[in-house]
Amino acid sequence: PRTWQGSFNVTPLTGAGYQLIRVAGAVAADDPWLVIGDDAGRFRFQINTSGSASLNLQASGVEGEVDLSWEQDDFELLAGYNLYRSTNPTNGFVKINATIIPVQQKSYRDTQVQPGQTYYYKFTVIKTDLTESDFSNLASAAPLDTIPPVITHTPVTSAQPGLPLTISANVTDNVSVKGVTIFSRAMNTTNYTSQTMILTTGNLYAATIAGSLLVAPGIEYYIQATDGINVVSSGRPEAPYPVVVNDQPVITAITPTLGTASGGTAVTIGGANFQAGATVSFGGLAATNVVVVSSSQINCVTPPHFPATVDVTVSNSNNGSGTVLNGYTFQSDVVSLSLPATGGAQHSIVSVPINVADLNGAAAASLTVTFDPTVLQASTALLGSLTPGWYIAVNTNTAGQIRISMASSGPTSSGSGVLAYLNFVVVGAPDSTTALTVASISINDGAVQVQAANGSFTVNRVFNVGGTVRYWSGSVGVPGVTAMLLGNTTYSGTSGTNGVFAVAGAAAGNYTLSLSKSDDANGISAYDASLVLQHDAGLITLTGAAAIAADVNKSGQITSFDAYYILQKAVDAITLPFPGAGKVWDFEPNSRTVTGLTNDLNGQDFTAILLGDVSGNWAPGQLVGIQSYAPVTVALKKLVTTLPPGTNIWLVLKSPSAAVYGIDLTLAYDSGTTQVRNIQPGPLGETFATAFNTNQSGVIKVALASAVPLQGIGGMMIFDVGGSPAASMQISSISINEGLVDVQIDPTGATFDLDSDGDGQSDWQEIQAGTDPMNPSQFLKAMNVNMNGDGSRIINVSSVPGKTYQLQFKNALPDASWQNVGGPVTATSAITPLPDADIQNNARFYRVQLVK
Incomplete structure (x- = not known):
């Protein structure tokens, strides 16, 4: 059957009496060709207007608006109308027309409304004097509710078999929710079953699906909500939400929940979906005597x-x-745990064992011990004999308390022994005491029953052992020396700036006192290597502490090998201790024996010896230098050569009176412009043992030592910097004889441009030529000329073997330049003949040039 719908608004203008409804031309909504005929009087009704209000207002809600119409017969002369609206029938009315509604207008469409909201209206007549009449009757209407409810729902995806399932959703509406329904069915079936969802709290609606319906493979559902006009769904009949029900048993009850670790306890298990042949396990171990009583009960042991x-x-x-x-706890027999009554010396570190007996199957433990923080200070905890390989965490943040948590990463522990050691620093005064209280203990999360016994700690009476450490040369106090008192317990102390040390807090007993130090190793230089070389050569004899310091490799002999190691240390090519020594400092005596310590013991003095400081010039943090000689002048001079081509930088030295045994030198250069290709001793330094260190870019450290002292002027070192004329170096530091000789650095080298012996050649020229700048009879010069019968000549010059010379000539001194005679000649003796085979010129002027 078809239902035809239509509407007509009855207003005061409709009139009184019987009314007939004529229906014509209605068209079917789904078939535009289906049109009804003309029915002139099928419906009739009567309108009675007698007694109606003289100001009559009617309201009708439609989609998105409210239509208003009115009549009045109280006023013949009027200016128009005002309309008023409120969401409350008794107050809060507000005029809704912006201007006066004209007299001839008897209707109004209010579009400033919300769907589903009920609004209340009144109107007044505006008189010709612009005053308003009393309100008309009250009319109300609500726009059609076009806003559907909102369902907020998280789909349920799985459920346990045989157990009720509650599904809930939050449903809200702009007006009100009229009803919420859930539709469900078993998977792989067709028909849905509906169930009304109940409002529980707020906007939450819920429904429970019976457990009997929850069987594998599961169910499907969707939810519908309505506000009386609109209907909305979460999920759809053709696309419902699936709830998977796994075909597995469900446990809801275990009785009892604990029993003995030996097993044998009868247990009843309640639940759902238990099937014949089911098995039961406790902690992975199979139960025995399993009986499936029903799908909801199992008995086992x-x-x-x-x-x-x-x-x-x-x-x-x-x-x-x-x-x-x-779900189940296996309990053990009672385990005994105890802390000892023990003690220790003030300022010492003590370990207190946590002893246990009859432990069985321990896999984890948590323990808290409290104590008096004025007597003990907790530092850490260590694993005991029963817990090797366990993990342990320690909390000492709270004063007077230590908490430990331990767990095995492998098998459980059983037996009697030490669970853990608690380490404390003893801070209390002698004879003070504190209880050691087990505040809490849990083994295997309480599955192991523990009977705990508290302990105590008493601070022992203690004594001090002290003395002074002085350096072997000068008896200056040596700071930073560690003193160790070794006995049943080890105690230590450190010497102060004056060398005085004290080892405090030692308990009564027998001890060995020994000293050690590994820092503050200044004062080792090339001069010390020189002293070793002099001893090895029999020039001097080192005895006592100096001999101990000289034997740096502890071979029992003082040899040039000790000098080698000292030179290596002087340029930082090796680090201390010296190879074979095993220590940086030595002490005399090596140790002291303390027997039966029952009182404070002082006067335990030692002599300190820095291995390698043969001269004994060590002082705390610095070198000691005594300037007893005329200053030595040093400089760097650059020499550009043509045969072979290249650039050398010479370290030149002038020592008029001081005997130079050792030199410690540091040079700096720009590695971007200067490339050091080779380092070799100069003529003056050829008798010195040399060590150098170029490991640091831009820095060269050099140490030179000799058993034979050096005096004079000459080149100590030659640095080959390749073919770069821009190459340069600077002297960063230099020390001669460990500072016993003052050194002046000439930054320009002008000192060596002087002529110290007055022979007409500068010191720098003589250094290059290999002659003695301090001997006026020794310089480069032409000795004589021998004339041959054919007119050729031989010019004999003073020479230095190994040097290369070039003979040059001019026919007349005013000539522009000197010309070579033949090629360069390398000298093999003190006089070198340089021939001139020219026989045409009877007169020539000659000179000799140093080539190499």
Whole structure:
């Protein structure tokens, strides 16, 4: 059958009496060709207007607006109308027309409305004097509700078999929710079953699906909500939400929940979906005597298990299983735990054992011990004999308390022994005492029953041992020396700036006192290597502490090998201790024996010896230098050569009176412009043992030592910097004889441009030529000329073997330049003949040039 719908608004203008409804031309909504005929009087009704209000207002709600119409017969002369609206029938009315509604207008469409909201209206007549009449009757209407409800729902995706399932959703509407329904069906079926969802709290609606309906593979559902006009869904009949029900057992109850670790306890398990042939396990171990009483009950007996709270699992024959975590506890017999009555010296570190007896199957432990913080200060805790390989965490943040947590990463522990050691620093005064109280203890999360016994700690009476450490040369106090008092317990102390040390807090007993130091190793230089070389050569004899300092490799002999090591240390090519020594400092005596310490003991003095400081010039943090000689002048001079081509930088030295045994030198250069290709001793330094260190870019450290002292002027070192004329170096530091000789650095080298012996050649020229700048009879010069019968000549010049010379000539001195005669000649003796084979010129002027 078809239903035809239509509407007509009855207003005061409709008139009184019987009214007939004529229906014509209605068109079917789904078929535009289906049109009804003309029915002139099928429906009739009567309107009675007698007694109606003289100001009559009617309201009708449609989609998105409210239509208003009115009549009045109280006023013949009027200016128009005002309309008023409120959401409350008794107050809050506000005029809604912006201007006066004209007299001839008897209707109004209010569009400033919300769907589904009820509005209340009144109107007044505006008189010709612009005053308003009383309000008309009250009319109300609501726009059609076009806003559907809103469903907020998180789909349920799985459920346990045989157990009721509650599904909920939040449903809201702009007006009100009229009803919420859930539709569900078993998977792989067609028909849905509806169920009204109940409003629980706020906007939450819920419905419970019976457990009997929850069987594998599951159910499907969707939710519908309505506000009386609109209907909305979460999920759809053709696309419902699936709820998977796994075919597995469900455990809801275990009785009892604890028993002995030896097993044998009868247990009843309640739940759902238990199937014939099901098995039960406790902590992974199979239960015995399993009987499936029904799909909701199993009886069984527990197996033996180490003390612990474990999971309980029921497994059906189809491999489906259900588990209750921490569902059953295996308890052990009582374990004894105790802390000892013990003691220790003030300022010492002590270990207090936590002793246990009859432990069985321990896998984890948590423990808190309290104490008096004025007597003990907790530092850490260590594993005991029963817990090797366990993990341990320690909390000492709270004064007077130490908490430890321990767990095994492998097998459990059983037996009697030490669970852990608690380490404390003893801060209390002698004879003070504190209780050691087990505030809490849990083993295997309480599955192991523990009977704890508290302990105590008493601070022992203690004594001090002290003395002074002085350096072997000058008896200056040596700071920073560690003093160790070794006995049943080890105690230590450190010497102060004056060398005085004290080892405090030692208990009565027998000890060995020894000293050690590994820093503050200044004062080792090339001069010390020179002294070693002099001793090895028999020039001097080193005895006592100086001999101990000289034997740096502890070979029992003082040899040039000790000098080699000292030179290596002087340029920082090796680090201390010296190879073979095993220590940086030595002490005399090596140790002291303390027997029967029952009182403070002082006067335990030692002599300190820095290995390698043969001269004994060590002082705390600095070198000691005594300037007893005329200053030595040093400079760097650059020499550009043509045969072979290249650039050398010479370290030149002038020592008029001081005997130079050792030189410690540091040079700096720009590695971007200067490339050091080779380093070799100069003529003056050829008798010195030399060590250098170029490991640091831009820095060269050099140490030179000799058993034979040096005096004079000459080149000590030659640095080959390749073919770069821009190459340069600077002297960063230099020390001669460990500072016993003052050194002046000439930055320009002008000192060596002087002629010290007055022979007409500068010191720098003579250094290059290999002659003695301090001997006026020794310089480069032509000795004589021998004339041959054919007119050729031989010019004999003073020479230095190994040097290369070039003979040059001019026919007349005013000539522009000197010309070479033949090629360069390398000298092999003190006089070198340089021939001139020219026989045409009877007169020539000659000179000799140093080539190399």
